[in-house]
Amino acid sequence: MIALIGLVAGVVLGFVLEPTVPLWLQPYLPIAIVAALDAMFGGVRARLEGIFDEKVFVVSFVSNTIIAALIVFLGDQLGVGSQLSTGVVVVLGIRIFSNAAAIRRKLFGA
Amino acid sequence: MSGPERAPGPDEAHSPAEPAKASGASGAGPARGWRRPDASMSLLSDLFAGKVLDPGYTEAAARRAAEGAAPAPRRGRLGGAGVLFVLTLVGVLVAVTGAEVRRSEPVAAEQRSRLVHEIRARTGESDELQRRLDRLRAETERARAVALARSTAGRHAREDLAAAGAAAAATPASGPAFVVTLDDAPRPGRDGRGAEDGRVYDQDLQILVNGLWAAGATAIGVNGQRLTATTAIRTAGEAILVDYRPLTGPYEVTALGDAGAVRDAFRDSAADRRLRLLEDRYRIRYETRRADRVRLPAAGALQPRYARPQEQGDGQDGGNGDGGGQ
Numbered sequence: 001m002i003a004l005i006g007l008v009a010g011v012v013l014g015f016v017l018e019p020t021v022p023l024w025l026q027p028y029l030p031i032a033i034v035a036a037l038d039a040m041f042g043g044v045r046a047r048l049e050g051i052f053d054e055k056v057f058v059v060s061f062v063s064n065t066i067i068a069a070l071i072v073f074l075g076d077q078l079g080v081g082s083q084l085s086t087g088v089v090v091v092l093g094i095r096i097f098s099n100a101a102a103i104r105r106k107l108f109g110a
Numbered sequence: 111m112s113g114p115e116r117a118p119g120p121d122e123a124h125s126p127a128e129p130a131k132a133s134g135a136s137g138a139g140p141a142r143g144w145r146r147p148d149a150s151m152s153l154l155s156d157l158f159a160g161k162v163l164d165p166g167y168t169e170a171a172a173r174r175a176a177e178g179a180a181p182a183p184r185r186g187r188l189g190g191a192g193v194l195f196v197l198t199l200v201g202v203l204v205a206v207t208g209a210e211v212r213r214s215e216p217v218a219a220e221q222r223s224r225l226v227h228e229i230r231a232r233t234g235e236s237d238e239l240q241r242r243l244d245r246l247r248a249e250t251e252r253a254r255a256v257a258l259a260r261s262t263a264g265r266h267a268r269e270d271l272a273a274a275g276a277a278a279a280a281t282p283a284s285g286p287a288f289v290v291t292l293d294d295a296p297r298p299g300r301d302g303r304g305a306e307d308g309r310v311y312d313q314d315l316q317i318l319v320n321g322l323w324a325a326g327a328t329a330i331g332v333n334g335q336r337l338t339a340t341t342a343i344r345t346a347g348e349a350i351l352v353d354y355r356p357l358t359g360p361y362e363v364t365a366l367g368d369a370g371a372v373r374d375a376f377r378d379s380a381a382d383r384r385l386r387l388l389e390d391r392y393r394i395r396y397e398t399r400r401a402d403r404v405r406l407p408a409a410g411a412l413q414p415r416y417a418r419p420q421e422q423g424d425g426q427d428g429g430n431g432d433g434g435g436q
Contacts, residue, residue, distance in 0.1 A: 014203070021206060057196065
């Protein structure tokens with residue numbers, strides 16, 4: 001419940017405030033979102049498995065986002081930014097899908 | 111985090127059965143007190159074993175179990191504030207990115223329309239500059255005429271200048287004209303000749319223009335383009351270039367001057383005979399007519415070849431550079 005409230009509040013906040021993203025930060029936004037989605041699905045799965053831990057959730061979210069952004073930043077400096085972001089998206093995407101599959105199994109038993 | 115409490119053998123770390131064992135332990139959790147040495151490198155094996163959950167959760171659960179705490183506290187010390195914070199952040203991220211994406215589409219269109227605007231503005235600007243140039247030229251002309259009209263020497267210089275300017279096609283000219291029109295033969299030659307034979311070539315135009323000069327024309331233009339004494343008429347590919355600008359038929363050669371005299375002089379000249387022959391043999395179009403009042407523009411930028419700009423402080427009669435020199 002808290003999670004849903006937070007999500008809705010965040011979306012509303014984002015649309016109301018409409019903060020302008022500085023140009024140097026823009027390439028990292030999609031990556032940060034994918035990392036955040038990964039942390040979210042991990043959290044939901046842990047919750048369903050009964051081992052959710054808030055500290056782990058917060059720390060994994062923050063570190064995932066930062067590390068994903070760092071990898072992309074490093075790739076940009078090396079001239080392979082798009083390839084590295086693809087790599088990050090693939091790895092995190094795999095995790096998101098398998099976490100989603102686990103959630104599905106828990107929820108629907110299928 | 112915590113060091114390995116039971117160091118596994120080096121071969122054990124790579125055994126294929128190992129990840130399965132680990133994933134089995136991750137489900138129920140309590141008996142996971144040790145770590146593989148390559149735990150941080152096992153993305154693919156974890157993937158194939160279906161153990162993709164962030165190991166942090168199972169580790170924390172195991173730690174709690176070891177401490178004898180409740181097996182699954184939903185909220186920690188943060189009391190849900192952390193979850194709220196993180197998810198708010200996620201929401202803001204999603205919203206901002208969505209807004210950003212939506213904003214960047216109009217930005218591209220906006221940039222394009224700005225470019226179009228800029229092109230139009232620059233074109234207008236250059237038109238305006240051209241007009242200003244014309245105005246200033248006329249003004250200079252007037253000022254020069256006034257300055258030269260003060261003395262007899264000046265008047266002589268002005269006459270020389272006017273004659274030189276007219277001869278060099280540096281000034282627009284107008285008056286009655288004798289107009290010759292040439293065009294390619296109609297495409298399928300009526301008497302079986304190919305279209306290649308019925309074309310007007312640069313030589314034909316050259317001969318015509320030279321004949322008109324010889325007949326006493328004072329100024330000649332081809333399709334409205336003024337010819338100077340040095341203008342080139344030549345072929346490039348299939349097009350005839352006059353002053354390096356391509357023209358398409360029909361070619362209308364306008365010869366300013368006393369139209370009747372020019373016509374009389376031109377009739378039965380070598381050029382006239384040649385063009386008549388071409389008309390008879392190849393069916394190119396060859397027509398002449400008189401026009402009462404035709405205006406020809408000045409020729410394009412003239413490059414003085416022998417005239418040099420005079421040094422400063424030389425007084426009023428220094429502006430003779432554009433007339434072709436004295």
